[in-house]
Amino acid sequence: MNVLLIFAHPNIDSFNRAILDTVETTLKAGHHEIITRDLYGIDFQAALSREDFTKLSPDIAREQEHIKWADALVFIYPVWWWDRPAILKGYIDRVFTYGFAFQMGPEGATGLLHHQKALVIQTLGTAEQTYDENPGAIEAVHRSMSEGTLEYCGVKNVEQLLLFGIGASTPDDRGLLLTQVATVTAKAFPGIL
Numbered sequence: 001m002n003v004l005l006i007f008a009h010p011n012i013d014s015f016n017r018a019i020l021d022t023v024e025t026t027l028k029a030g031h032h033e034i035i036t037r038d039l040y041g042i043d044f045q046a047a048l049s050r051e052d053f054t055k056l057s058p059d060i061a062r063e064q065e066h067i068k069w070a071d072a073l074v075f076i077y078p079v080w081w082w083d084r085p086a087i088l089k090g091y092i093d094r095v096f097t098y099g100f101a102f103q104m105g106p107e108g109a110t111g112l113l114h115h116q117k118a119l120v121i122q123t124l125g126t127a128e129q130t131y132d133e134n135p136g137a138i139e140a141v142h143r144s145m146s147e148g149t150l151e152y153c154g155v156k157n158v159e160q161l162l163l164f165g166i167g168a169s170t171p172d173d174r175g176l177l178l179t180q181v182a183t184v185t186a187k188a189f190p191g192i193l
């Protein structure tokens with residue numbers, strides 16, 4: 001399967017980077033083809049500009065080619081302010097354009113993306129228990145990406161993995177979480193011969 005990884009974290013020694021490494025290793029072991037778009041690494045221009053409404057700029061055309069190449073999408077990012085980092089939000093704003101990712105008709109919106117699957121891996125600084133004490137908070141974190149973006153654009157099967165409590169996690173905790181990341185990735189993308 002052709003899998004496009006979209007990664008949004010500024011620090012190369014972050015836990016998110018370790019997650020990216022784990023997902024890449026797992027997918028390669030399963031003989032999948034992968035392309036990683038490291039949004040900070042490519043210095044992605046996040047703000048939707050006036051020009052973006054009138055013409056397709058080369059950086060967006062390039063990202064759309066990557067999306068067309070992929071059978072499946074993986075997103076890896078930390079939760080910032082109950083949401084996606086601005087660079088990833090801007091990627092969605094600019095790359096998931098009208099006529100490419102969705103269109104409107106008499107019946108409403110139709111998704112135009114053909115991907116069979118998306119895996120969304122998000123890390124959270126706060127413990128799960130803290131979120132549990134605040135009804136609706138977890139939904140707020142994941143619905144903008146699942147229902148609000150990917151499913152709206154036609155992606156069939158959106159799986160979310162939320163990794164809580166990274167702020168107070170020990171190296172052992174992180175090791176266990178990376179094992180969980182590898183297991184979830186291998187299950188979502190079974191190996192091909």
Ligand SMILES: Cc1cc2nc3c(=O)[nH]c(=O)nc-3n(C[C@H](O)[C@H](O)[C@H](O)COP(=O)(O)O)c2cc1C
Nearest residue numbers: 014015016017078079080081082123124125126166
């Ligand atoms: C700007 C910013 C906003 C954040 N907002 C949240 C938040 O809303 N909820 C939360 O649980 N953690 C929040 N955090 C903590 C990050 O989610 C946490 O540091 C990250 O998931 C840990 O992974 P990392 O070590 O790879 O950065 C925030 C961190 C930053 C820098």
